[in-house]
Amino acid sequence: MRQAPVSLPLGIVVRRTPSVSRWAPWAYKAVSVIPGAGAADWQVLREDGDVIEYHAATVPLELWHTDTEAYLAGLSARVPSIGVVMRDDDESAHPYEILLATASPYECQDYADSGEELLELVPMPEGLVALIRDFVEEHHEEEVFVKRRRDKKRIDEVEDGRGDPRITQLTDVYRAPRAGRPN
Template sequence: MAVQHMMVGVVAVKRKLNNPWIDFEWTPEAILPGLPAVEPGTVIARDGPHESYYLGPAELTFHSGETAHYRDNLTSGRPSVWVALRDNGDGIWRVAGVTVDPYEGEAYADTVDDRVEPVPMPHDVMVELSAFFDKHHVEQTFFKRKRDRHVQEPTYGLGHPNLRRPGDKG
């Protein structure tokens, strides 16, 4: 099975909330192809109560066995990268995972504590993923199985002589 890795940077936005229980909300905002020359946790933009942070590097992994899923993503009209963020308890959220497989991205959402969002796929990632798809995709033809014919076993009622229960005399 062929595997290809690609490093990307993850940007998230921290929004001030008007909520008595939660002060801030963290949401994935963008994927950067390659890695910028800034430290993870660096504020890269401010817009009033909103701050954009570079959260750090993440590794996208392409597997040759998942190319049909990548095709679904690329042809969806809105190719995306799914980003999962996790609060480590210190108020700063970290990258828990990134994927271009829409079904794996959906599975990320099964973890209640993570914040999972699709973000637009950058052009450079789209080019790499398309090249990987073209090189490794093998179309699988759909094969509909025929059901086996069911052979009905004879059934016996309670009074039938061939039906014996433990403890019966006979």
């Protein structure tokens, strides 16, 4: 029986600062999350000169009972983090589309490897750490290591003179030369 994930709405806070690059006027970075946030679409939270923080979007944080090993790895990090995945959004007035928030460092690695999206690690608030820890304690099952057995095939035997059976010939072109035997 497949269990449904536990889902929590997570607001994503993105900070816009002046860029140090001459090719882009602004730099955007996900800086925090708001557990249980309502819907938002780049709502201004705070302004301080040129620095603006937006509640960019609210996405569901889904916790799956099959991913508890990954959540444990994330919780054991020096700074437990939520991975926020964003993609350039050229079609709207906003610079990024918020795609996903995840507590799984394995899923973060998959998005980091693709190189198509921007991945930011945001520190988890203490309440979120407690929620994920409780979820893991309830659902985690240690996977028993099962060593596979080798088959009984002998790999040390020499198969000299074997070649492609489809080719008929007097000698075998795939024959390995033996040491000490004249050619």
